[in-house]
Every structure is written in C-alpha cells, then in structure tokens.
Amino acid sequence: MSSSTTVLTRMVPRRVVLATLPLAAWSVGVHAQTAAPVTLEELSVTSPSPIQPGRGLVSGSSFPTGVFPVVAGTYSPVTVVTREQIGRDQPRTLGDALSDRPGIASSTYAPGAASRPIIRGLDNARVRIQENGIVTGDVSELGEDHAVPINPLVSDRIEVIRGPATLRYGSGAIGGVVSAENNRVPTFIPAGGVSGQVTTGYSTVDNGRLGAATVDAGHDGIAVHADGFRTATDSYAIPGGIQRNSATETQGGSVGISAIGDRGFAGISFSHYDALYQIPGGEAAENRTRLDPRQDKVLSRGEYRPLDGPLEVIRYWAGYSVYRHDERGIGGNGLDGIQATFKNREAEGRIELQHVPVTLPFGVLTGALGLQSGRRVISTQGEAFLPPTESRSHALYLFEELAVGNGLRFQGAGRIEGDRLNSTVTQFPRDYLPVAGEDPAQFALTRRFAPKSASFGALQDLPYGFVGAVNGSYVERGPTGYELFSQGPHDATATFEIGDPRLKLERARTVEVSIRKADGPLRLDATGYYTRYTGFIYKRDTGNRCDDDFASCGSGDELRQIVYSQANAAFYGAEIAAQLDVLPVGNGFAGFEAQYDFVRAQFDDGSNVPRIPPHRVGGGAFLRADGWFARINLLHAFDHRETAPFETVTPGYDDLRAEVSYTKPLDPAVYGAREVTLGLQGRNLLDSDIRNSASFKKDEILLPGRNVRLFLTARF
Numbered sequence: 094m095s096s097s098t099t100v101l102t103r104m105v106p107r108r109v110v111l112a113t114l115p116l117a118a119w120s121v122g123v124h125a126q127t128a129a130p131v132t133l134e135e136l137s138v139t140s141p142s143p144i145q146p147g148r149g150l151v152s153g154s155s156f157p158t159g160v161f162p163v164v165a166g167t168y169s170p171v172t173v174v175t176r177e178q179i180g181r182d183q184p185r186t187l188g189d190a191l192s193d194r195p196g197i198a199s200s201t202y203a204p205g206a207a208s209r210p211i212i213r214g215l216d217n218a219r220v221r222i223q224e225n226g227i228v229t230g231d232v233s234e235l236g237e238d239h240a241v242p243i244n245p246l247v248s249d250r251i252e253v254i255r256g257p258a259t260l261r262y263g264s265g266a267i268g269g270v271v272s273a274e275n276n277r278v279p280t281f282i283p284a285g286g287v288s289g290q291v292t293t294g295y296s297t298v299d300n301g302r303l304g305a306a307t308v309d310a311g312h313d314g315i316a317v318h319a320d321g322f323r324t325a326t327d328s329y330a331i332p333g334g335i336q337r338n339s340a341t342e343t344q345g346g347s348v349g350i351s352a353i354g355d356r357g358f359a360g361i362s363f364s365h366y367d368a369l370y371q372i373p374g375g376e377a378a379e380n381r382t383r384l385d386p387r388q389d390k391v392l393s394r395g396e397y398r399p400l401d402g403p404l405e406v407i408r409y410w411a412g413y414s415v416y417r418h419d420e421r422g423i424g425g426n427g428l429d430g431i432q433a434t435f436k437n438r439e440a441e442g443r444i445e446l447q448h449v450p451v452t453l454p455f456g457v458l459t460g461a462l463g464l465q466s467g468r469r470v471i472s473t474q475g476e477a478f479l480p481p482t483e484s485r486s487h488a489l490y491l492f493e494e495l496a497v498g499n500g501l502r503f504q505g506a507g508r509i510e511g512d513r514l515n516s517t518v519t520q521f522p523r524d525y526l527p528v529a530g531e532d533p534a535q536f537a538l539t540r541r542f543a544p545k546s547a548s549f550g551a552l553q554d555l556p557y558g559f560v561g562a563v564n565g566s567y568v569e570r571g572p573t574g575y576e577l578f579s580q581g582p583h584d585a586t587a588t589f590e591i592g593d594p595r596l597k598l599e600r601a602r603t604v605e606v607s608i609r610k611a612d613g614p615l616r617l618d619a620t621g622y623y624t625r626y627t628g629f630i631y632k633r634d635t636g637n638r639c640d641d642d643f644a645s646c647g648s649g650d651e652l653r654q655i656v657y658s659q660a661n662a663a664f665y666g667a668e669i670a671a672q673l674d675v676l677p678v679g680n681g682f683a684g685f686e687a688q689y690d691f692v693r694a695q696f697d698d699g700s701n702v703p704r705i706p707p708h709r710v711g712g713g714a715f716l717r718a719d720g721w722f723a724r725i726n727l728l729h730a731f732d733h734r735e736t737a738p739f740e741t742v743t744p745g746y747d748d749l750r751a752e753v754s755y756t757k758p759l760d761p762a763v764y765g766a767r768e769v770t771l772g773l774q775g776r777n778l779l780d781s782d783i784r785n786s787a788s789f790k791k792d793e794i795l796l797p798g799r800n801v802r803l804f805l806t807a808r809f
Contacts, residue, residue: 158177163618174250193711202372204796214702219268227392238377244322279316300326304324342370362392373793387418411441415437434473441465448462456496461491468486489510493505510544515538518594542571560611576593579592582641621666667691681719684715
C-alpha cells in the first residue's frame with residue numbers, strides 16, 4: 094500500500110479489522126494439498142464505536158470476490174457488504190443490498206424503490222439510516238412508501254450494526270444502524286493520482302438499466318471526488334404476469350473536495366438525488382400512485398491528530414439536507430395530480446474526542462467522548478397524516494475500552510440526551526369515534542424527553558482463531574413526532590393513524606452472545622440475542638374503520654384505524670452465517686456456505702408483534718479460482734404463521750440463485766483500466782411466488798419473478 098493510502102501512524106492498541114489474515118489452505122486426504130494463500134487487505138469498520146485508528150476510512154482497497162466478510166473485533170454484531178459485492182449484486186436500494194443477510198429483511202413496499210431495511214424485526218423509528226456518519230435527512234420512517242435517498246451503487250461499503258446502537262447515535266438507533274460509507278468527502282489521495290470505478294448492468298425481469306461511476310483524484314494535499322448514477326426499470330414481471338405500476342427511475346451524484354495533511358484532513362461535499370417511482374398493488378396501482386423524492390445535501394467531515402497532549406484524535410461530522418416529495422395520483426375528485434407533499438429540513442453535527450491510550454496496572458485504557466446535536470423540521474401539505482413538526486436533540490456519550498491481556502478486552506459506554514418535539518395535537522374521544530356535531534379540539538404541544546442508555550461488553554480471543562463476545566445493554570428511546578402527533582389518513586399503509594401525545598419512553602434491555610471467526614478456511618458469524626421491551630410503541634388496531642376524515646370513522650370501510658400505543662414485549666432470535674473452503678482449485682478454493690436466521694416477537698399477553706420476517710435457512714456451493722467465481726445457492730423461507738390480529742398467514746418460498754463471473758487484471762497503460770469484471774447473476778430462478786411477511790403490501794403484490802442480470806465493472 095502506498096504512503097498516500099497508508100493508515101496514519103497513531104493507532105489504538107486494538108483495531109477493528111475485517112478478515113485481515115491470509116486464508117489458510119484446507120488439507121485434503123492424508124497428504125496436505127494447498128492452494129496459493131490469499132492475502133486479504135484490511136477493511137476497518139467505523140460505525141460501531143467512536144474508538145478508531147487514526148484514519149477511520151481507508152479507501153481504494155478491495156476484498157476478494159466471494160469471500161464471506163466477518164467482522165470479529167466488535168462488541169455488537171456487524172454485517173458488511175463490500176464494494177466488490179455491491180458491484181456484483183447492483184442493488185438499487187439499501188433494502189435490496191441487505192435483505193438476504195441473516196437478521197436483516199426489507200419492507201419491499203415498492204420493490205426497487207421504497208424498500209427500507211428491517212433489523213431483527215424492527216424498522217422505521219428504531220433503525221437509523223445514515224451516510225458517512227450523518228442521518229439521511231428523509232421521511233422514509235414516516236411511511237413505507239417513502240424511499241431512502243441513497244443509491245448503493247456509489248458506496249464503498251455498507252455497514253449494519255445488528256442490535257442496539259443507541260449509545261453512539263441516539264434514540265433512532267435502538268434497533269440498529271445502516272451506514273452507507275463512501276468517499277464523497279475525500280479522505281485519501283490515490284496512488285498515481287487518480288482512481289475510480291464504472292459499473293453498468295441489465296436485468297431481464299424489469300428491463301432494468303443502470304450505470305454508475307466514481308472518480309477520486311488528488312495532488313499536493315488536495316483531494317477531489319465525483320460520482321454519478323442513473324437507474325431505470327419498467328414494471329417488473331411476476332409469475333404469470335406483470336406487477337402493474339412498479340416502474341422506477343433514479344439519478345443523482347456528488348462532488349467533494351478535501352485538504353489532507355500529515356496530521357489529518359477536512360473536507361466538504363454536495364450531493365443531489367431525485368427519483369420517480371410507482372407504488373404497485375391495490376388502490377395505489379388503480380390510482381396510478383407515484384412519488385418523486387428530491388434531496389440536496391451538504392456534508393462536511395474531518396479529523397485532526399495532535400502531536401502531543403491528552404487527545405489522540407479529534408473528529409467531526411456535520412450535515413444539512415433539504416428533502417421534498419410529492420405524492421401524485423388520481424384523487425377523490427377523479428383528477429390526476431398532487432395529493433400530498435412532504436418536506437424535511439434537517440441538520441446534524443457530531444464531534445468526538447479520542448484520548449491517548451492510558452496504561453494502567455491491569456491493562457491499557459482507550460476511549461472517546463462525543464457530543465451530538467440535531468434539528469429537524471417536517472412540513473406537510475394536502476392529504477398528509479402528520480401536522481408540521483419540529484424536533485431538536487442534544488446528547489453526550491462516552492465509550493471506554495480496556496485491554497487486560499491474553500486476548501481479553503472490555504467495553505463500557507453511556508449516553509444521555511435531551512429531546513424536544515413541537516407540533517399540534519388533536520384531542521380525540523376516548524373510543525376514537527366521532528361525536529355528532531363536534532369537531533375534536535386542537536392545541537399546540539411541546540414534549541420533552543431525556544433518554545439514558547448504558548452498555549457493557551467483553552471480547553475474548555479463543556483458540557483456532559475464534560472470537561467470543563458477550564454484550565449487555567439498557568437503552569431508552571423517546572417517541573417520534575408521528576407516534577405522538579399523527580392525526581389522519583395514511584394511504585400508503587391503508588390506515589387512519591392517531592398518535593398519542595401521552596406516550597412515555599420506550600426501554601429495551603438486551604443480551605447478546607456471539608462467536609466469530611474471520612480468517613482461515615472456515616469463516617463464521619453466529620449470534621443469539623434476547624431483548625425485553627418495556628413500553629414498546631406499536632400500532633394498535635382499534636377495530637374501527639374510516640374513510641378520509643375522522644368524521645367517517647366507525648362508518649367508513651377504506652382504512653384501518655390504528656392508535657399508537659404501548660405494551661411490554663420480548664424479541665429473541667439467532668443469526669448464523671458460515672463459509673467453508675473445502676477443496677483447493679488453482680489459486681483458490683471450492684467450498685460450501687450456509688445461513689439461518691429467525692426472530693420471534695410477542696407481547697406479554699401472548700399475541701404476536703405484527704409484520705415480523707419469517708424463519709429462513711439457506712446454503713449452497715461456490716468456486717473461486719484464477720479470476721473465476723461461480724455460486725449456486727437456495728434460500729428457503731418457511732411459512733410465517735405467528736401472525737398478529739388482523740394479519741394473514743404468509744406462505745413460504747424458495748429463492749434459487751446462481752452466479753458466474755470472471756475478473757481479469759489489465760494493463761492501465763494499454764486499456765485505461767486495471768481490472769474488469771463481467772458476469773451473469775440469476776435470482777428467483779424457480780420463478781416462485783414470493784411474498785414478504787414484513788411488508789404492508791404482502792397480500793397485494795408479489796416480489797419480482799425469475800431474473801437474469803448481466804453486469805460489468807471496470808476499475809482504474
């Protein structure tokens with residue numbers, strides 16, 4: 094690695110490294126037969142903890158095709174989708190990129206457009222989605238029909254913290270964090286001055302076309318970045334037909350510049366995103382419903398490493414975004430036009446101070462103190478269920494890690510924050526039915542919350558390269574604006590939503606046990622967890638039915654009336670993924686892979702939490718050697734029968750997938766590129782009827798049928 098991309102010199106004693114050691118060869122028969130060892134480059138993850146090496150992000154590195162990435166050195170389980178994997182899968186949404194990973198599903202409200210990640214059965218307000226450490230600044234958690242304005246095609250990697258991440262990021266991460274990491278604010282100067290990637294592809298199921306490009310360049314301490322993407326699909330095919338009104342278009346890009354020196358860097362970027370996508374299924378398809386999200390975002394980040402003193406690294410992140418989308422379709426007057434508008438203006442900043450390692454009689458202590466602040470203003474027009482709402486938050490958090498020797502280390506963390514929300518409350522009758530001749534009173538209200546959280550974890554290196562982890566946490570979440578103040582029809586979920594301004598803090602106590610192995614012929618990531626919620630906030634179906642206004646509740650029939658309520662609940666489950674190199678072939682291996690995951694969620698009265706993903710099990714075989722990669726894999730989802738009131742059973746499915754690709758190194762002086770990958774990938778090759786039990790649309794739409802995709806990626 095050249096000096097321009099070398100990790101800077103002041104390190105904490107422990108590094109979070111993704112599969113950093115060579116793959117050991119697998120013995121076959123009585124006499125050992127070994128393939129050439131494959132050396133994996135370091136890939137540091139930055140989301141789980143503020144305690145990081147001197148440079149949190151090292152771009153320009155690659156990860157071998159088809160190798161299962163395991164992050165062994167974190168206290169909370171972390172899933173990583175590498176840049177190489179993104180180039181092969183070519184997902185158009187974060188949900189597409191993550192939905193087949195253990196412990197992760199997606200909402201698939203509008204497949205390929207509005208598909209938000211679900212972690213351990215939790216979504217929306219409990220899963221924070223961010224880009225380069227700053228919240229996305231959209232309204233996707235307000236409704237499943239709202240898209241996340243991030244295209245994974247220009248990401249260097251996607252990091253997912255499965256489980257509570259509230260300690261670093263706040264109440265919106267009580268269920269986990271999805272972080273898209275890229276180099277839009279440049280953090281390095283490429284060796285040779287310029288590097289980049291161009292990718293394109295075509296999919297048969299939806300006549301899908303896409304293209305994306307990223308370029309990084311720099312000289313004399315100045316680095317620049319530019320990227321752009323465009324995707325388009327027609328309505329996708331399903332077994333026996335077409336899923337009407339499911340076409341999509343997205344486009345966007347960014348530019349960024351940084352000053353990089355011996356002691357750190359500081360930079361800024363501007364990005365733009367816009368899309369147009371249709372909502373399939375039911376009345377949405379009949380009314381030709383479509384959304385057109387647009388967002389402009391400014392992001393700045395940097396770090397400084399003092400030569401001496403108590404601080405090792407000072408880092409900051411700051412972002413501001415302006416978001417808007419119109420919901421268009423045929424309204425009650427029979428005319429096609431704008432039915433509702435959502436706007437969101439959001440600013441967030443964070444600074445972290447990492448102290449120098451302190452040698453104590455019983456070990457080495459490293460840690461970081463962080464401060465976070467944010468402000469958000471949501472405004473709506475038309476048939477929107479949420480009145481204008483303003484929220485502010487301020488927080489202080491501390492992480493400390495102690496390495497005591499013999500591969501044992503501990504982490505403790507704590508956080509306290511203050512949240513304030515302002516909006517208008519509608520005072521509904523207790524039975525949520527209208528009173529003849531009376532309109533519900535409305536008044537302004539401010540709610541304040543002070544969530545507090547703490548965690549403690551231990552990591553232990555075990556024989557044969559295994560790492561064991563135990564983590565316990567207590568976290569609190571303040572209710573969101575829509576849980577407090579909702580007061581109208583939400584066509585996306587076919588509900589008439591009523592918030593409860595009296596909601597209290599939601600509390601979660603979690604215990605996790607993990608065992609991982611990141612290097613060698615066996616790579617393993619297995620976690621079991623149990624979470625006990627006190628005051629779990631959920632949508633309670635009152636049994637009343639409404640039309641488009643409160644006066645119709647009790648006599649209408651279009652929308653289910655739901656009220657945000659609280660009850661105690663328990664979530665538990667397991668996530669297991671493994672890959673085994675069995676037979677040396679050329680300079681690589683042939684082997685097997687397997688996965689299994691489930692989540693069970695119940696209220697104290699024995700009823701089930703709604704929209705929970707099914708049990709899944711999968712496995713297959715792979716071959717990677719001499720530039721070739723081939724894979725065949727079957728993912729089976731079992732019937733989902735643990736239904737909530739008013740839910741239906743979701744049948745299981747079999748998703749057969751296959752892939753073949755070839756990567757060829759090139760001479761940049763001759764071809765202008767250093768490497769090119771060409772491949773074919775198939776999904777749902779059995780053309781199965783696939784319905785998602787975690788989706789509001791599961792009874793109205795099928796997910797895409799048989800699909801074959803051609804992909805091409807060139808790196809320079």
